[in-house]
Amino acid sequence: MSPTTPAHAPTPRTDRRILVGLLRTLSGHRRAFTLAVLCGVVNQGGGIAATTLAAVLVTHALAGAPLSQLLRLTVLVTGLVLLSSLANWLETWISHELSFAILAEVRMWIYDALERIAPVGLSHRRSGDLADTALNDAESLEIFYAHTSIYIAVAAVVPLAAVGTMAAFAPTLAAVLLVWLIAALSVPLWLRHAAHRHGQRLRQRSAELHTELADLVAGLRELSLFGGLERARQRVDTATAELAAAERAQSLRGGSEQAVLGLLTGAGAASVLAVGLWQSGQQPQQLPALWLVPLTALATAAFGPVHTLLRVTRVWGVTASAAGRVFDLLEQPAPVADTGTRTLEERSAVHVRMRDVTFAYPGARHPAVSEIDLHVAAGTTLAIAGHSGAGKSTLAHLLLRHMDPDVGSIHLNGVDLRELPRREVPRLVAHVDQDVFLFHDTLAENLRLAAPEASEQQLREACDRARVTPFLEQLPNGLDTVVGERGAALSGGQRQRVAIARALLQDAPVLVLDESASQLDVLSERELAAALASVRAQRTTLLVAHRLSTLCSADRVAVLEHGRLVDCAAHSELYRRCSAYARLVDAQVEAVELQAPGRESVRSVTREHRR
Numbered sequence: 001m002s003p004t005t006p007a008h009a010p011t012p013r014t015d016r017r018i019l020v021g022l023l024r025t026l027s028g029h030r031r032a033f034t035l036a037v038l039c040g041v042v043n044q045g046g047g048i049a050a051t052t053l054a055a056v057l058v059t060h061a062l063a064g065a066p067l068s069q070l071l072r073l074t075v076l077v078t079g080l081v082l083l084s085s086l087a088n089w090l091e092t093w094i095s096h097e098l099s100f101a102i103l104a105e106v107r108m109w110i111y112d113a114l115e116r117i118a119p120v121g122l123s124h125r126r127s128g129d130l131a132d133t134a135l136n137d138a139e140s141l142e143i144f145y146a147h148t149s150i151y152i153a154v155a156a157v158v159p160l161a162a163v164g165t166m167a168a169f170a171p172t173l174a175a176v177l178l179v180w181l182i183a184a185l186s187v188p189l190w191l192r193h194a195a196h197r198h199g200q201r202l203r204q205r206s207a208e209l210h211t212e213l214a215d216l217v218a219g220l221r222e223l224s225l226f227g228g229l230e231r232a233r234q235r236v237d238t239a240t241a242e243l244a245a246a247e248r249a250q251s252l253r254g255g256s257e258q259a260v261l262g263l264l265t266g267a268g269a270a271s272v273l274a275v276g277l278w279q280s281g282q283q284p285q286q287l288p289a290l291w292l293v294p295l296t297a298l299a300t301a302a303f304g305p306v307h308t309l310l311r312v313t314r315v316w317g318v319t320a321s322a323a324g325r326v327f328d329l330l331e332q333p334a335p336v337a338d339t340g341t342r343t344l345e346e347r348s349a350v351h352v353r354m355r356d357v358t359f360a361y362p363g364a365r366h367p368a369v370s371e372i373d374l375h376v377a378a379g380t381t382l383a384i385a386g387h388s389g390a391g392k393s394t395l396a397h398l399l400l401r402h403m404d405p406d407v408g409s410i411h412l413n414g415v416d417l418r419e420l421p422r423r424e425v426p427r428l429v430a431h432v433d434q435d436v437f438l439f440h441d442t443l444a445e446n447l448r449l450a451a452p453e454a455s456e457q458q459l460r461e462a463c464d465r466a467r468v469t470p471f472l473e474q475l476p477n478g479l480d481t482v483v484g485e486r487g488a489a490l491s492g493g494q495r496q497r498v499a500i501a502r503a504l505l506q507d508a509p510v511l512v513l514d515e516s517a518s519q520l521d522v523l524s525e526r527e528l529a530a531a532l533a534s535v536r537a538q539r540t541t542l543l544v545a546h547r548l549s550t551l552c553s554a555d556r557v558a559v560l561e562h563g564r565l566v567d568c569a570a571h572s573e574l575y576r577r578c579s580a581y582a583r584l585v586d587a588q589v590e591a592v593e594l595q596a597p598g599r600e601s602v603r604s605v606t607r608e609h610r611r
């Protein structure tokens with residue numbers, strides 16, 4: 001079973017909210033940002049000044065100005081070009097440093113968010129989609145921090161400075177230029193809805209393709225077993241085609257934006273030239289003809305920062321969509337509050353009390369568990385039995401505090417789980433799940449997950465007690481053997497024994513054991529039973545039981561039906577007095593006998609509990 005789906009549904013974000021969110025991230029890097037903007041202003045401003053002065057130089061040369069004056073102008077133009085290049089290099093360097101520093105922060109925030117909302121808050125998201133947010137969405141923000149934010153500031157300063165300079169020589173031309181510059185800057189505003197739509201679609205399609213591929217790789221074995229490879233191929237093909245269509249729409253809009261901007265730049269320069277020509281032809285002359293070429297050059301160059309800005313804002317839709325997905329994850333509320341401050345004084349003997357516990361999954365019509373009242377004395381084992389869907393795993397998840405009861409409470413030695421800090425719970429309650437996850441790492445490192453400081457001797461002791469040692473000796477490199485992705489190099493039973501060794505190393509006083517429902521051969525079952533007995537000794541255990549032998553070994557068995565507690569007693573007594581339990585046990589025995597006729601262990605258990 002998987003934990004609950006949270007009710008959290010992110011509200012749609014406007015461009016302004018996203019921009020404010022992105023800029024807020026910059027506030028911790030004001031110095032680097034200001035430096036980058038300064039370099040950007042010098043780079044773009046120097047470029048415009050060099051272009052304008054080069055035009056002045058040509059005009060003066062044509063007008064027969066003295067060589068010394070031409071030389072001075074040449075030195076000035078060269079100096080400006082060098083300064084602009086240096087500023088360009090510095091801007092690129094600082095802005096990328098800034099961007100990488102912020103991206104490193106964002107990635108850590110994403111990691112913290114994943115940790116805060118796991119496991120319940122992640123259950124409704126596909127792992128490929130989450131990986132895409134953590135990697136590609138975060139990566140997409142690079143363009144904003146390294147370019148967009150800086151170019152916005154530069155584009156707000158440099159063209160205005162160019163208009164100001166022009167106003168000092170020709171106020172009318174400056175007014176004409178200003179009108180065209182405003183028109184050019186408004187292009188992304190006209191197209192913002194399309195840009196947002198295209199960007200969102202592009203990021204979504206890219207995430208979908210990524211998720212499809214991740215699913216395909218993870219489920220390759222099942223797909224080939226059930227002949228589903230062709231269908232999976234078609235799904236990848238469809239996702240690829242949809243991504244290509246989204247990319248095409250994005251490029252088409254980008255191309256139109258570029259063409260419109262080119263048109264506006266040309267029209268702006270032509271208007272300045274036309275008005276300038278008209279002014280210089282007036283009597284008395286309103287503008288010296290010699291200024292015409294430099295002023296037209298200045299007008300054309302003033303569009304440079306706008307072109308640079310629009311080159312990056314063209315992908316604003318993608319950035320906004322990626323930022324929205326990242327912010328959604330960062331702002332997703334934790335499924336359980338972490339406000340507890342109490343500690344457990346006595347940790348060696350912990351008893352568990354469930355008081356009137358009721359819990360319903362969000363959107364479910366009925367509670368998964370209702371009014372459960374249970375007590376597990378310190379050091380004893382309580383097995384939870386019931387048909388599939390009866391609420392056994394839900395109780396286990398509540399004890400692990402993956403979620404909180406809607407009504408009632410769960411206490412360890414009288415302390416409500418909600419009163420403990422969240423990080424304290426794994427120190428008190430260990431979990432051995434039926435679906436064991438092992439990292440693609442050595443067996444030793446997988447074991448050290450529970451106790452990072454454990455010595456090799458301690459690892460070996462835990463392996464001995466959890467019956468890992470017999471198969472450990474067969475592994476090529478013993479504890480240093482890499483167990484493969486998700487522990488693929490080990491069998492299901494072996495993985496469970498590794499998980500038991502891990503729980504032993506974790507050394508928590510309470511244990512939640514979700515027993516594997518799959519049937520094991522007699523030898524494996526015996527090994528597993530011995531390992532379980534070892535980890536349960538002296539621990540308070542809540543055992544989600546599927547096997548008859550495990551039910552018999554528990555101190556008491558609680559029977560659930562449709563989320564309600566039917567009865568709770570020792571196995572033999574329960575078998576006699578509780579018809580629901582008797583039916584469950586009989587069904588178990590018949591199923592096992594059917595699968596393994598004549599199996600002695602089953603017969604003996606059957607004889608035992610039927611007495």
Ligand SMILES: Nc1ncnc2c1ncn2[C@@H]1O[C@H](COP(=O)(O)OP(=O)(O)OP(=O)(O)O)[C@@H](O)[C@H]1O
Pocket residue numbers: 001002003004005123361362364368386387388389390391392393394395
């Ligand atoms: N994440 C979830 N979201 C919504 N409902 C859920 C979720 N997980 C379980 N349920 C529902 O809650 C009820 C109890 O499920 P639970 O997994 O606790 O039963 P179980 O007794 O452990 O079953 P099994 O033996 O098959 O694992 C079922 O009706 C199930 O469909």
